[in-house]
Amino acid sequence: MKIEPCDLPTRPDLVDGARTLLLDAARADGVDAFSEQFVLGITDARLGHRHVLALDGERLLGLAACDDASCELVVAPGARRRGVATALLSELEGRDVWAHGNLPAARSLAEKHGRTMTRRLLVMAVEGEALREAARFEPRGDVEALDLVESVERFGRDAVEEAWLSANNEAFSWHPEQGGWDRERLSRAQEADWFAEEDVLFLWAVGEPVMAGFHWTKWHTEETPAFGEVYVVGLASAFRGRGLGDPLLRLGLAHMVGKGAQRVILYVEAENVPAVRVYQNLGFGISEEHAVWSQV
Structure with a gap:
């Protein structure tokens, strides 16, 4: 060898x-x-x-x-x-x-x-009636839901992608893979063969081009039936504490159920106990885990 x-x-x-x-x-x-x-x-x-x-x-x-x-x-x-x-x-x-x-x-x-396990990443899944219940999205009067196509038509691509990057980097300033993105990194991500602009959803402040949050969904066709993924979801700093996390999550779930999803998965850090509890309360359960092993 x-x-x-x-x-x-x-x-x-x-x-x-x-x-x-x-x-x-x-x-x-x-x-x-x-x-x-x-x-x-x-x-x-x-x-x-x-x-x-x-x-x-x-x-x-x-x-x-x-x-x-x-x-x-x-x-x-x-x-x-x-x-x-x-x-x-x-x-x-x-x-x-x-x-x-x-x-x-x-x-x-x-x-x-x-080596010592220093990081655990959980895969959580929801399906069936629990998924349909979790996908009940109720619009709010202070934000408007638009997908990427609709957002670009209204505000222009440059403004949308800059707002998207700002919200992403605020939400994931601590994250080793998702934080610190720039336009080149975002462009590369959109080159993925599964990427579809209509699967990226935003909440915008009503009446102004200010992004409150984003929910990037992913459609998996490698299995039959196809299933959905909460790929990345995050809130801009100025909109935290306003009760928008739940509707933002449900917005994406409703979109995926509308496409025919019978199962949806997501990835979450095991140490993010509050987020894990939120997902469990929506019917998600742990289906697998990934780990980082380090020399410490």
Whole structure:
């Protein structure tokens, strides 16, 4: 086995093998080993991801990917228990590593190498009658709901995207992945093949182009039936404490139910106990978790 640093976007001969590896691992584990950004980083050099390969000749046994904040790794199901994960992990000394699904084998490997779980990200889901109940949106007189298409028609794209970025960065000033966005980062996010402008919803102050909050929904078609996701939801600082969080969440749920969603998921930090309780009160339950393992 050979461990080899690699810049995958410059190696199209290896990209198909990396994608096949990820698909095989997802089928075996029931959860994707790489998050959306790391999948994009296999071919998008703009993300600046660094890769480490575990190779047996030309056969790809395992893959690790890193950005400035963290790393993710995956091992082919047929190559497990052969030291591949250990070899890759040794190349990630001092780096935070995600374990998607936080599966027993990943936990055991991390603990064996002296790592500590420092972050838990929960996946919560709601379906059936509980979803239909949670999707009851009641309009308010102080804000107006518009989707991205309608907002651009009224206020212009530049004004809308600047307001969107401002609200996002206020809501997620603390967040390692979602905070600190700029127009280039927002533009890249909108390049995703699943992105649809009508699935981005805003609450605007009535009578003025001031954004109160946004609810970016995502439609998953990789399963049948398709399902929805509360992708990102946030309030601008000036509109917190006004009771807008609940209608903003319900606005997106109503939109997804209107598209035919029978199930909706979301991601939330486990330590954000108030948010977890809000979602539980709306009928969401924990369906899986992801974890960051660090050397501390």
